[in-house]
Amino acid sequence: MRYYSYFPGCSSEATAIGLELSNQAISQPLEIELIELEDWNCCGSTPYGSLDRQESVLVVARNLALAEKTGLDLVTPCSSCFVTLYGANLELRENPGLMRRVNEALAVANLEYHGNVRVRHLIEVLVNDVTPEVISARVKRPLNGLKVAPYYGCQLVRPDYGFDDPESPHSLDRLVTSLGAEAVPFALKNRCCGGSLIISDESMALGLIHKLLENARESGAECITTPCPLCQINLDAYQGRVNSKFNTNFDLPVLFVTQLIGLALEIEPKSLGLNTNIVSPNRVLEHITKVSQEAGSGT
Amino acid sequence: MISFVSEVAVIPGGENIYQCIQCGVCSGTCPAAGEMEYPPRKMIALIRAGMRDTVLASSSMWHCLSCYMCTVRCPRGVKPTELAHALEYLADKEGYRVKGTSTPAMYHSFVDSIHSNGRVHEFGMMLKYYLRTNPLAALKMTKVGLSLFLHKRLPLMPKKVKGKEDLSRMIQRFREAGSS
Amino acid sequence: MEPRIGVYVCHCGSNIAGVVDCEAVTQFAQGLEGVIVARDYKFMCSDPGQELIKKDIRELGVNRVVVASCSPTMHEPTFRRACQEAGLNPYFFEMANIREQCSWVTEDHEEATEKAKALIAAAVRRVYYHQPLESREVPVNPNTLVVGGGIAGIQAALTIANSEHKVYLVERDPSIGGHMAQLDKTFPTLDCSACILTPKMTLVGSNPYIELMTWSEVEEVSGYIGNFKVKVRKKARYIDVSKCTGCGLCQEKCPWKAPSEFDVGLAQRKAIYTPFAQAVPNKPLIDREYCAYFQKGTCRACVKFCEAEAIDFEQEDEIVELEVGAIILATGFSLFDPTPIHQYGYGRLDNVITSLEFERMVNSAGPTGGHVVLKGGSHPESVAIIHCVGSRDEKYHEYCSRICCMQSMKFAHLLKEHTDAEVYEFYIDIRSFGKGYEEFYNRILNEGTIFIRGRPAEVTDVAETPEEKGKLIVQFEDTLAGVQRRLPVDMVVLSCALEPQPDAEVVARMFNISRSADGFFLERHPKLEPVTTMTDGIFVAGCCQGCRDIPDTVAQASATAAEVLVMISRGKVEIEAATAVVDERICSGCQLCLALCPYSAISFDEEKEVCRVNEALCKGCGTCVSACPSNSINLNHFTNQQIVAEMEGILG
Secondary structure (H helix, E strand, C coil): CEEEEECCCHHHHCCCHHHHHHHHHHHCCCCEEEEECCCCCCCCHHHHHHHCHHHHHHHHHHHHHHHHHHCCCEEECCHHHHHHHHHHHHHHHHCHHHHHHHHHHHHHHCCCCCCCCCEEEHHHHHHHHHCHHHHHHHCCCCCCCCEEEECCCCCCCCCCCCCCCCCCCCHHHHHHHHCCCEECCCCCCCCCCCCCHHHHCHHHHHHHHHHHHHHHHHCCCCEEEECCHHHHHHHHCCHHHHHHHHCCCCCCCEEEHHHHHHHHCCCCHHHHCHHHCCCCCHHHHHHHHHHHHHHHCCC | CCCHHHHHHCCCCCCCHHHCCCCCHHHHHCCCCCCCCCCHHHHHHHHHCCCHHHHHHCCHHHHCCCCCHHHHHCCCCCCHHHHHHHHHHHHHHCCCCCCCCCHHHHHHHHHHHHHHHCCCCHHHHHHHHHHHCCHHHHHHCHHHHHHHHHCCCCCCCCCCCCCHHHHHHHHHHHHHHCCC | CCCCEEEEEECCCCCCCCCCCHHHHHHHHHCCCCEEEEEEECCCCCHHHHHHHHHHHHHHCCCEEEEEECCHHHHHHHHHHHHHHCCCCHHHEEEEECHHHHHCCCCCHHHHHHHHHHHHHHHHHHHCCCCCCCCEEEECCCCEEEECCCHHHHHHHHHHHCCCCCEEEECCCCCCCHHHHHCCEECCCCEEHHHHHHHHHHHHHHCCCEEEECCEEEEEEEEECCEEEEEEEECCCCECCCCCCCCCHHHHHCCCEEECCCCCCCCEEECEECCCCCCCCCCCEECCCCCHHHHHCCCCHHHHHCCCCCECCCCCCEEEEEEECEEEECCCEEECCCCCCHHHCCCCCCCEEEHHHHHHHHCCCCCCCCCCCCCCCCCCCEEEEEEEECCCCCCCCCCCCCCHHHHHHHHHHHHHHHCCCEEEEEECCCCCCCCCHHHHHHHHHHCCCEEEECCCCEEECCCCCHHHCCCEEEEEEECCCCEEEEEEECEEEEEECEEECCCHHHHHHHHCCCECCCCCECCCECCCECCECCCCCEEECHHHCCCCCHHHHHHHHHHHHHHHHHHHHHCEEEECCCCEEECCCCCCCCCHHHHHCCCCCEEEECCCCEEEECCCCCCCCCHHHHHCCCCCEEECCCCHHHHHHHHHHHHC
């Protein structure tokens, strides 16, 4: 059993509830325990860093100080939280002046940070700690042939953390293949979905989402999978807006990577939060169960 | 009187700005370049030209998606994403009112939500944002909002962090101590 | 002889005097024990400066000289010579470096002055214990080894051979010619490369003073300047070259194919092959990996058809030992492989090719007969040429590869000549620095090639509009127009960086030379000594030392030949006297020093059971001195006594 301190991120309680449910559901079968960081606060994400870089590091530091006390790696499933926590952690370690100033402020709540936390992305934990081989071995219901477009988004692979290739990543492809599904060659798999600018810059973001959906469909995908809450909501909840704006008829289910893993582990769709996906994942469920039935009927 | 470029060179985000050879890979890569009056390369050229006001008054950096593709491709180690953040900070701090984008208002709503709850309450944040900018625009979003709500993805009430007060006091202390 | 020390403090213009208080330092020196005269002067290395020293030697009886100025690397030989000319043994001279190690690196003037004083005190105390050493002379073997048979090696070999001295030219490939043989036309004159190269290649093949060893590699090097011993492995061709007439029938009849190295994989050759038509020597060789006889024991078609009975499957590699006085390294460059630059699509997308691949394609003797074709055989209607692929990029090579701008413009011209295609050049800066180069740029502009200033962000096949379907799309910012653009083209040529050969590290170690940070072989001084290395007797020419075009390569190669001919015509070289000496009375013969010597300069006398240092091989590194458990090795000019005195001087 591997233990991790777990930073869910604000979306996990709301728009990315599906991510949260599936993370928890798959942890036991994969022998990892995600222990929620007690009383964590928002990491600040891009907005805080843009409005006040130094103060945003403080906001992150409260979480790092709390995590340091657990002695465990701090793992987050959200790409935006990851880049924020990781970046602030790096900056604190490299800038003693900032660390001092931050610790002065943390002292107000009897907290202190010494730079000892390792910040990690859940996907990296699944690939490096659990490994696709072990996941493959745990699969109870292979997704046999389901054509999946693995969508990385931006902040899982950029800026370069040394985890995966920023231009041509393959970690999600490996995870998808380990489940018995087919990772289709998806050229735009690491291009931007618009992120939080879907709210204030909707037209531009919809254009980007449209390109992604188009490329995924052309690659032969039956569904898209992604780790990031922002990417998922943009591709899923706004698929309808893309259809109205561009006169298209996309109907691509967008599953969190952990939801896909959960399906292969034969976990109940409801426990994976699949009822929260906007574009109905029914076709995916049908494809999987059909194959399983055929296999089961011994033809 | 220090030049704008030397001012930027020493703040986080301004790393290696002197090394820029204006090759244009950043602007060529940027998915938002079409929206920006001054995409990254041009922005650096303007900074070097000392056009502080033009730069900070522009809406260009607010269109940055933080996708980091420019940073990965720059052959000189410049970090245009971080530079955009740094310019956003300067512009906001010095009170530039930006035309042509409501991203500053969105960012402010986001941060306000953190200050109120310790975490971002997405529904509350969206409400605040639309009230701040354009309430009518909210109507366009009802379909998406409703769809999210019906799929149990948009709780109406925020979750509060117990250490919210701690966080406020820390921030207060940090601000009082001034810049390092 | 009582030491009478003269101290000379140099101002070096304002280099030293601008930071160090030279007057105070000179006064300080005057007060040191043993110093009978202390002077300061603006430029000690100048004639009047040197004259100050010589005068004091002659008239004041100065018999120990300390000059406080720059680094010994700069002027130790200058001042030693000055002493010698005045009749004083040059080893009675010591230099205090108060420039590179003091005035140039210390900000505080007072601190610098104090440091200068300490350094001079150290030199003064040390020079007290100097001994009058004699440098030895060793004879120079008049043979030369040139490693590498590209244009650099060819030029160097010919120049030396024309002085009627013997040259061994060792080339790793089956033929000489190097990369220049692969080119189509050369800039800026658009001479046909083969036409200007092959006459020189033929001269090499026929010159009686050049012993050409192709398909051969250097395996071991030992010795020292004037006296190198080199082991060369002449790899088996499986052809008896004395019998082979070069008729070419074997290649015609051989049924087995392999990818052609000369055509960079764009075409195939046979298992028995000559690399290209004008190869020198024009003799084939058999590639074991693709030969059916070697792999399966079958075929032997070549044997059947060879009238001269020249096939010899039993042939073995031959090791030869050469003795030479000088070595010239001309091992050339390797082309950067752009596969890691995923966003340019090389190896992933069709019709994205490298510069060398384009050269072969456009060459009329090449794999497509000089036709520029896409995969599938059709002609391109639009071609993009991208500069600086792998160059000027901190992720790959920080340096500029120097030749790619000219080469890219040459490509544009050739495309206009061979096709009706629209040609686009994507550049960051245009570097057309040489004679006739800017005029060439002008010519290309006038031919209608479209120059776009902007390093492309990516080359993709993901179409966004109907016009883009089926094309390669270059996405970039047109920085001069100030807009992001997408340009659909049929073909993309990547002007790739020139990089050091993959085995540059191995070769450098074998020949005992250094490499600069970019990986190329290191010259002794970037401006004043561009062809010598830190190892005496070993010279470098051509791209193995740094990216350069053909005119500069030829010039540099001739320069190395000149340096070698200096050595040969003098017939002898001086060996530095600062070498280690074993006191055979104390040496116990433990041989610890022998095992440690990096230059294999120590040998063991079995009879006397003591170790002995070969002064010619010894570089004076001091490893043996510090290792010797019985303290029986001393280093001339760096004795324990001298070093301790120096330290005492510093510590005051």
